[in-house]
Amino acid sequence: MRVSVTLSVAFFMGLILPLGVATAAPPKNSCIACHAELEGPQSEPVKKFESDIHRQAGLSCADCHGGDPADESMDAMSRAKGFRGAPKKAQVPDFCARCHSDIAYMHRFNPKMRADQLSQYLTSVHGKRLKAGDAKVAACVDCHSVHDILPARDTRSPVHPTNVATTCGRCHADAAHMKGYKIPTDQVEKYGKSVHAELLASGDTSAPTCSTCHGNHGATPPGISSVANVCGTCHVFFMQLFEKSPHQEAFAKMGLPGCVQCHSNHEIVKPNDDWVGVSSTAVCVTCHAAGDKGFASAQKMAGDLAKVKTFLGRAEEILGTAERSGMEVSTPKVELANAHEALIKARVNVHSFNDAEVQKQTDQGVEIAQKTYQAGVAALAERDVRRKGLGVSLIFIVLAISGLYWKIRQMESGSRG
Amino acid sequence: MKNSLIRPILNWLDERFGTGSVEEFLRHKTVPIHRHTIWYYFGGMTLFLFIVQVLTGILLLLYYRPTPEDAYESVQYIVTQVRFGWLIRSVHSWSANLMVFTAFVHMFSVYFLKAYRKPRELTWISGMFLLFVVMGFGFSGYLLPWNTLAFFATKVGTEMAGAVPFAGKWMLTFLRGGEEVTGATLTRFFGFHVAVLPGLATVLLAMHLLLVQQLGMSVPPSVERAAAEGKPAPVMPFFPNFLLRDIIGWYAALGVLGALAAIFPWELGAKADPFAAAPAGIRPEWYFLFMFQTLKFLPAKILFLEGELAGILGFSLAGAVWIAVPFLDYRAGFGRVTRFFTGLGIFALGFIVVMSALALR
Numbered sequence: 001m002r003v004s005v006t007l008s009v010a011f012f013m014g015l016i017l018p019l020g021v022a023t024a025a026p027p028k029n030s031c032i033a034c035h036a037e038l039e040g041p042q043s044e045p046v047k048k049f050e051s052d053i054h055r056q057a058g059l060s061c062a063d064c065h066g067g068d069p070a071d072e073s074m075d076a077m078s079r080a081k082g083f084r085g086a087p088k089k090a091q092v093p094d095f096c097a098r099c100h101s102d103i104a105y106m107h108r109f110n111p112k113m114r115a116d117q118l119s120q121y122l123t124s125v126h127g128k129r130l131k132a133g134d135a136k137v138a139a140c141v142d143c144h145s146v147h148d149i150l151p152a153r154d155t156r157s158p159v160h161p162t163n164v165a166t167t168c169g170r171c172h173a174d175a176a177h178m179k180g181y182k183i184p185t186d187q188v189e190k191y192g193k194s195v196h197a198e199l200l201a202s203g204d205t206s207a208p209t210c211s212t213c214h215g216n217h218g219a220t221p222p223g224i225s226s227v228a229n230v231c232g233t234c235h236v237f238f239m240q241l242f243e244k245s246p247h248q249e250a251f252a253k254m255g256l257p258g259c260v261q262c263h264s265n266h267e268i269v270k271p272n273d274d275w276v277g278v279s280s281t282a283v284c285v286t287c288h289a290a291g292d293k294g295f296a297s298a299q300k301m302a303g304d305l306a307k308v309k310t311f312l313g314r315a316e317e318i319l320g321t322a323e324r325s326g327m328e329v330s331t332p333k334v335e336l337a338n339a340h341e342a343l344i345k346a347r348v349n350v351h352s353f354n355d356a357e358v359q360k361q362t363d364q365g366v367e368i369a370q371k372t373y374q375a376g377v378a379a380l381a382e383r384d385v386r387r388k389g390l391g392v393s394l395i396f397i398v399l400a401i402s403g404l405y406w407k408i409r410q411m412e413s414g415s416r417g
Numbered sequence: 418m419k420n421s422l423i424r425p426i427l428n429w430l431d432e433r434f435g436t437g438s439v440e441e442f443l444r445h446k447t448v449p450i451h452r453h454t455i456w457y458y459f460g461g462m463t464l465f466l467f468i469v470q471v472l473t474g475i476l477l478l479l480y481y482r483p484t485p486e487d488a489y490e491s492v493q494y495i496v497t498q499v500r501f502g503w504l505i506r507s508v509h510s511w512s513a514n515l516m517v518f519t520a521f522v523h524m525f526s527v528y529f530l531k532a533y534r535k536p537r538e539l540t541w542i543s544g545m546f547l548l549f550v551v552m553g554f555g556f557s558g559y560l561l562p563w564n565t566l567a568f569f570a571t572k573v574g575t576e577m578a579g580a581v582p583f584a585g586k587w588m589l590t591f592l593r594g595g596e597e598v599t600g601a602t603l604t605r606f607f608g609f610h611v612a613v614l615p616g617l618a619t620v621l622l623a624m625h626l627l628l629v630q631q632l633g634m635s636v637p638p639s640v641e642r643a644a645a646e647g648k649p650a651p652v653m654p655f656f657p658n659f660l661l662r663d664i665i666g667w668y669a670a671l672g673v674l675g676a677l678a679a680i681f682p683w684e685l686g687a688k689a690d691p692f693a694a695a696p697a698g699i700r701p702e703w704y705f706l707f708m709f710q711t712l713k714f715l716p717a718k719i720l721f722l723e724g725e726l727a728g729i730l731g732f733s734l735a736g737a738v739w740i741a742v743p744f745l746d747y748r749a750g751f752g753r754v755t756r757f758f759t760g761l762g763i764f765a766l767g768f769i770v771v772m773s774a775l776a777l778r
Contacts, residue, residue: 326682328496328503386503390679397672404665408658 029069030076031061048148057109064095090130092139093118120218127218136177143167159216162200164209165191190267208234231259241351273309276350277302300355304362308343311369315339318376325383332375339368442630447652448659451640456526457659458666459519460629465667466516467618469674470554473509474611481561483607485600488563489688496685507678513555515670517704520551528742528762532635535750538743540628545740547621550614555702557610563603568689569699571606572598577712580725599691638752645752700776707772708732739765 035046049055054063062069067083068076077083087095097118099105106113121127121140129137143159150157158167169188171177178185191197191210199207213230214221222230232239242248242258251258262283263271274281277298278290284298315336322329342365349357431437448457480499482491495502524544527533533541560571575598579589594601640650653659701709711732715724722730738745746758 326680326684328493328682328685330493330685330687331497386679390675393675394672397668397675401665401668404661404668408661411658411661412653 028072029060030072031065031067031069033072045147048146050148052147052149053151054149063099089135089139090133092141093121093127093130096140117217120215124215124217124219125221136171138171142171159211161205161207161209164211165197168210187266190264194266194268195270196268231263235259237348238351241349245351245353247353273302273305273347276305294353297353297355301350301358304355304359305343305346305350308339308346308362308365308369311366311373312336312339312343315369315373315376318373318380322376322379322383325380327379327383329375329379332372332379335368335375336372339365339372342368443656444654446630446633446655448634448655449636449640449650449652451636451650453526453530453637453640456523456530457634458663459523459526461663462666462670463516463519463523464622464626465663465670466512466519467551467622469512469671470509470516471615473505473512476505477509478611483561483604485563485603485689488561488603489685492562492685496682503682504675504678507683508674510683511674511677513558514703515674517551517555520548521704524548525762525766527635529759530635530637531746531749531754531758532637533743533749534635534638534746535743537628537632537635540625540632541743542740543621543625543628547618547625550618550621552704554610554614554618555704557606557614559702560598560603560606561610562685563689564686565689565693565696566686566699568598568691569695570701571602572695573699573709574701574705575602577708577725577729580723580729582726582730597691638749638754641752703773703777706776707769710772710776713776735765 032046032049035043037043045061049061060069061067065084065086066081067078068081070076071081075081077085084095101115101118103113103115106115117140122131126137126139130139145158152159154160155162157163165188172183173185173188175185187210196208200209211219229239238259248258251261257265262275275283278285278288278295279302282298282302284294288294288298315332319329319333319336323333342361346358346361346365349361352358427436427440431440448454477495480491480495480502482488492506496506497503499505527541527544556571556574560567575589575592578592579585581588590596592602592605593599594605636644636650644650700706708728712725712728715728717724719727742758743749746755748755749758
C-alpha cells in the first residue's frame with residue numbers, strides 16, 4: 001500500500017514538474033533584448049547567434065563579452081559590471097583562449113575537446129605575424145566566423161573539410177590582400193585541379209585539404225626536409241620506400257623537396273606511367289640524362305611497366321572474347337586481378353627508384369597474365385570444339401529426321417495404295 | 418524378322434503383366450486429321466522437354482551442392498571442369514524455358530479449341546496444375562546457382578507472396594525458411610525442386626496422360642459438327658504414324674537445345690552477396706513478367722486495398738476462373754461456342770504478351 005502511494009506521488013510529481021519548468025519565464029537577457037531592437041551591424045550578432053555553437057552549449061553574450069544581462073539599463077555594459085566589449089584583432093586569440101585554453105572548463109562541454117589551439121596558433125606564421133603587429137593575418141574569427149560559429153563537423157561551417165580551401169582562399173587567393181607577403185596566390189586554384197580536391201568533392205572527407213598538410217591552428221608551410229613526412233602521414237608505404245631510396249640523400253644534398261619534386265605540391269594530379277622513363281613526358285629526365293645510372297634505371301622501369309601492361313591487355317582481350325562467347329572464365333578473370341595487383345605494386349615500387357624491385361613485380365604480373373591468356377586460348381578452343389560438335393550432331397539429327405520423314409511417307413503411301 | 422524377335426518378348430511380358438491390352442489399345446488408338454492437328458504436338462513436346470529436364474537434372478545432382486557456400490562454386494565446377502557439364506547445365510536451363518513456353522502454347526491451344534469441354538474437365542484441371550508445378554520448378558530452380566540475379570529475383574518474388582492477406586507473412590516465412598533469403602531458402606528451394614515438385618508432377622502427369630488415353634483426342638467443335646453431319650475427319654494411327662511425327666519434333670527440339678547450349682551457353686553471373694545492394698534491373702524469369710509488370714503499373718491504393726494486394730487478389734481470382742472454365746463454359750460441352758470465352762482467351766493472351774513486352778522494354 002505504502003509502495004503504491006509513493007509511486008502515485010512520484011507519478012504526479014513527474015507530470016507536474018515538467019509543466020512547471022515549461023511554464024517558467026526564460027531568464028532575462030538585456031543584451032539580446034536591446035540589440036534586437038537596434039538597427040544595422042549592432043543587431044547582426046543577435047540574428048547570427050541563433051545558430052552559434054556557444055548558444056547551443058548554453059552560453060550567452062556575457063560569457064564572452066562580460067557585463068550583466070540581468071540589468072536592463074545601460075549600466076549592464078559598464079566596466080563595473082565586468083563588460084569587456086569587442087576585442088581588437090590582436091586581442092582575439094587571447095579573447096577566445098580564455099575558455100578554449102582552459103581544459104577543465106572545455107571538458108565540461110566535450111571530454112575530447114583539445115585546449116591547445118592558442119599555443120599552436122602562436123607557433124604558426126599567422127600567430128607570429130599577429131604578435132608582430134600584422135593585423136591582416138588570420139586570427140580565430142577569420143576562419144571560424146563570429147557569432148554564428150558552427151562545429152567543424154557541420155557541412156555549413158567554413159572549417160568543414162569541404163570548405164577549408166575556400167576559407168583559406170579568401171585571403172590566400174586574394175592577390176591584393178597577399179601583396180607584400182611574397183608568396184603565390186594560385187594555391188587554391190591549383191589545389192582545385194588536384195586528385196585530393198577531386199576526392200574531397202566526391203564526398204571523401206578524409207581526403208586532404210589545406211589544413212591536412214599545413215596544420216590548422218599551427219599553420220606553417222612544410223620545409224623541404226619535412227615534405228616527405230607530410231605526404232607520408234597518409235602515403236606511408238611510399239614514404240618508407242623513398243627514405244630507403246638513393247633519392248633521399250641526393251635530394252637532401254641538392255636541396256630538393258622529396259615528393260613535391262615529381263608530384264608538385266598543390267596541383268597533385270593523378271600520376272600515370274608516362275611519368276616514368278626517358279621520354280619527354282617523363283619526370284625522370286628533368287634531372288637524369290643519357291649515360292647516367294638513373295637514366296638507364298628509369299628506362300628499364302618504364303620498359304618493364306609497359307611489358308606487363310601489354311600482357312595484361314592481351315589477356316583481358318581474349319578473356320573478354322571468351323566471355324562474350326558465353327564461356328565461363330570467371331576463375332582466370334580472378335587470377336588476372338592478381339596480375340593487375342602486381343602492376344599496382346610495381347608502380348608503388350617505382351618509389352624505391354630501384355629497377356630490380358620494380359621488375360620483381362612486373363615479372364610476376366607477366367607470368368600471371370600469360371597464364372590467364374592461355375586460359376583464354378583454351379576457352380576459345382573449347383568454344384570451337386563445341387560448335388563443331390554441334391555441327392556434327394545437327395547433321396545426325398537432320399539425317400534422323402529425314403529418315404523418319406521418309407519412313408512416314410513410305411508407310412502412308414503404302415496404306416493409301 | 419523383326420517381329421519374330423520381338424513377338425516372343427511381348428508374349429512373355431503379356432503373360433506376366435497383361436501388356437496385350439496396352440498393345441491392343443495402341444493398335445486402335447487414332448489421331449484425327451484436320452487443320453488444327455498441329456496443336457496436338459505441343460503436349461508431347463512439353464512431355465519430351467520434361468523428360469530432358471529429369472535426365473539432365475539427375476546428372477546435375479551428381480555434382481550440385483545446395484549450400485550458400487558451395488552452390489555457386491559447384492555450378493561453376495560443373496560448367497568448367499566436368500566433362501560435358503556445360504552442355505548438361507545449359508540444356509537444363511534452356512529446356513526449362515522451352516518447356517514453359519510449349520506448356521503455355523499447349524494450354525492456349527486447348528483453350529481456343531475448347532478441348533476442355535465435357536468430358537475433359539479433369540484433363541484441363543490436371544493440366545493447369547501441371548502448369549503451376551512447371552512454373553514452381555522454374556521459380557525454385559532459378560535460385561539454385563546462388564548468383565546475384567537469382568538471389569534478388571527470389572527476394573522480390575517471395576516478397577510478392579508476403580503481400581497476400583492473412584497468410585502472407587506465414588507464406589513468406591515458409592518459402593524463405595525465415596525472414597530473409599538465406600541458406601535456409603536455398604536448402605528449401607532445393608527440396609521443392611528435386612523432391613516435392615517432382616512428386617507432384619509425377620502424380621499429376623500420370624493423371625493427365627491417363628485421362629488423355631481414356632478420353633481420346635478432342636476435336637474442335639467445328640470438326641465435331643461436321644462429323645455429326647456425316648463428314649467425319651480422317652484419322653491416322655497413333656502408333657506408329659503420329660508417334661513418328663512426334664519423334665521428328667523431339668529431334669528438332671533436341672537440335673535447337675544443342676544449338677542454344679553451344680552458341681548461347683546459359684550464363685552463371687556473379688556469386689550472390691546478401692550484403693550487397695540489389696543491382697539495377699532485377700526482374701523475374703520471363704514467364705512471371707506479365708504479373709510483375711502489372712503490379713508495377715497498379716496505383717498505390719485501389720479502393721480500400723493496397724495496390725499490390727489488389728493485383729495479387731486479381732491474379733488469384735483470374736487463375737481460379739481460368740481453372741474453372743470447363744464448368745463456366747458448360748455450353749461448349751453441347752457443341753456451342755460462346756464468344757465471351759473466346760474473347761476472354763484472346764484478352765488473356767494479349768494481356769500476357771503486351772505486359773511481358775512492356776516489362777522487357
